[in-house]
Amino acid sequence: MPVTTSANQGTHLSARTEVRGEGEAHPGPATRWGPDYDALRRQDPELAGLLLAELDRQSTGLQLIAAENFTSPAVLAALGSPFANKYAEGYPGARHHGGCELVDLAERLAAERATVLFGAQHANVQPHSGSSAVLAAYAALLRPGDTVLAMALPQGGHLTHGSPANFSGRWFDFVGYGVHPKTGLIDYDKVSDLARKHHPKAIVCGSISYPRHPDYAAFREIADDVGAFLIADAAHPLGLVAGGAAPNPVPYADVVCGTTHKVLRGPRGGLILCGADLAERIDRAVFPFTQGGAQMHTIAAKAVAFGEAATPAFAAYAQQVVANAQTLAAGLADEGLTVTTGGTDTHMITADVAPLELDGRTARARCAAARVVLDTCCLPYGAAPPAPTTGIRLGSAAVTTQGMGEAEMGRIAKLVGAALREDTKVRTEATELTRAFPPYPAAQPGAEPG
Ligand SMILES: *Cc1c(COP(=O)(O)O)cnc(C)c1O
Numbered sequence: 411m412p413v414t415t416s417a418n419q420g421t422h423l424s425a426r427t428e429v430r431g432e433g434e435a436h437p438g439p440a441t442r443w444g445p446d447y448d449a450l451r452r453q454d455p456e457l458a459g460l461l462l463a464e465l466d467r468q469s470t471g472l473q474l475i476a477a478e479n480f481t482s483p484a485v486l487a488a489l490g491s492p493f494a495n496k497y498a499e500g501y502p503g504a505r506h507h508g509g510c511e512l513v514d515l516a517e518r519l520a521a522e523r524a525t526v527l528f529g530a531q532h533a534n535v536q537p538h539s540g541s542s543a544v545l546a547a548y549a550a551l552l553r554p555g556d557t558v559l560a561m562a563l564p565q566g567g568h569l570t571h572g573s574p575a576n577f578s579g580r581w582f583d584f585v586g587y588g589v590h591p592k593t594g595l596i597d598y599d600k601v602s603d604l605a606r607k608h609h610p611k612a613i614v615c616g617s618i619s620y621p622r623h624p625d626y627a628a629f630r631e632i633a634d635d636v637g638a639f640l641i642a643d644a645a646h647p648l649g650l651v652a653g654g655a656a657p658n659p660v661p662y663a664d665v666v667c668g669t670t671h672k673v674l675r676g677p678r679g680g681l682i683l684c685g686a687d688l689a690e691r692i693d694r695a696v697f698p699f700t701q702g703g704a705q706m707h708t709i710a711a712k713a714v715a716f717g718e719a720a721t722p723a724f725a726a727y728a729q730q731v732v733a734n735a736q737t738l739a740a741g742l743a744d745e746g747l748t749v750t751t752g753g754t755d756t757h758m759i760t761a762d763v764a765p766l767e768l769d770g771r772t773a774r775a776r777c778a779a780a781r782v783v784l785d786t787c788c789l790p791y792g793a794a795p796p797a798p799t800t801g802i803r804l805g806s807a808a809v810t811t812q813g814m815g816e817a818e819m820g821r822i823a824k825l826v827g828a829a830l831r832e833d834t835k836v837r838t839e840a841t842e843l844t845r846a847f848p849p850y851p852a853a854q855p856g857a858e859p860g
Pocket residue numbers: 477538539540541542544568570616617618643644645646669679
């Protein structure tokens with residue numbers, strides 16, 4: 411019978427709590443330095459229960475959220491490591507704290523690997539998230555009140571591209587471009603017209619729902635034409651870029667922002683790439699302007715992820731992600747959904763469920779009931795709020811990490827179609843499929859994480 415005590419409450423968490431005999435706990439010296447899930451379970455069964463339930467959730471349903479993935483055990487090991495204990499304000503060789511010799515090497519390794527992976531002159535691996543990376547890019551290049559041209563939010567822009575609920579919309583003057591109503595593709599003539607009319611200080615390319623490759627050369631030309639900076643917010647496709655399965659914005663954009671946790675399959679976090687000319691401005695915009703101490707465990711995990719992303723296996727993965735998304739898109743069209751732009755170049759699919767006489771929320775709930783996890787999303791020319799959106803967004807990055815291929819994508823498309831029709835025959839199919847391709851094979855659902 412597990413013995414739980416309150417001996418550790420109010421003290422710092424020891425790496426291991428020895429429990430000897432009834433109710434007698436000796437926090438004692440740490441005897442392990444890595445994650446000790448047994449100790450967590452004894453000390454805090456409530457939280458440990460949530461963690462196990464989440465592992466079970468991820469291991470028994472299809473995760474089709476386009477922004478998610480499954481990190482490797484190596485990435486998780488770096489995240490749950492003593493690097494989490496270290497304070498490191500500043501940059502390698504110029505820290506505000508002692509004892510940074512080893513984290514300096516880890517951060518240099520991460521930045522060096524990122525520059526090689528993406529062919530950039532400079533990488534800042536400190537941004538805590540994709541949004542923090544964009545905030546720092548704006549802080550480096552703009553002043554409050556400057557005009558910025560970015561994809562309009564209802565057309566697929568991110569919150570950081572001018573939402574009134576976000577710092578971007580409050581501090582800058584955003585002008586929105588969009589996609590062509592017929593093709594769903596970015597209307598570059600319009601982008602050019604808007605740039606000439608508004609003379610933005612920066613142009614942002616990047617989206618949360620555009621399933622095609624942006625034409626970075628076209629954006630560069632428009633930016634040069636009006637003397638604007640070009641910021642590529644490549645949070646979604648960056649992993650495909652690393653694997654050679656999507657065009658690289660680095661040669662075109664002044665600054666590239668990204669996340670490390672989407673297709674790139676690393677820890678949750680952000681990344682900025684730029685030329686040597688902007689390196690100092692970007693670094694100062696991250697620290698000390700927008701952030702404090704760097705999260706060294708996350709930076710160490712980013713280094714691991716960049717190492718993984720440089721392998722031929724990751725390049726094969728990235729190709730498979732795209733092939734899987736294309737097969738899934740075709741299957742969804744067969745199920746009666748209208749797939750935006752008729753398909754995808756990436757890991758992402760957006761589709762309209764209006765032909766099935768559903769709205770996006772109902773579609774998401776029906777899929778969730780069948781253990782298929784996906785998002786709703788705005789459609790560029792969908793119904794305006796408060797009418798509910800009829801868009802859903804799916805991605806192939808996580809299921810591809812699980813080892814699923816095009817045959818499974820065909821099954822998933824049919825499963826989504828059946829779930830949307832509330833066909834109860836498919837109730838267990840998502841779980842069967844996920845169990846056949848477990849995200850963490852050693853961790854059987856319901857078992858202790860090892
Ligand atoms: C995901 C995303 C972000 C934000 O990333 P967070 O880590 O959630 O802050 C920013 N821009 C785009 C285009 C994204 O897709």
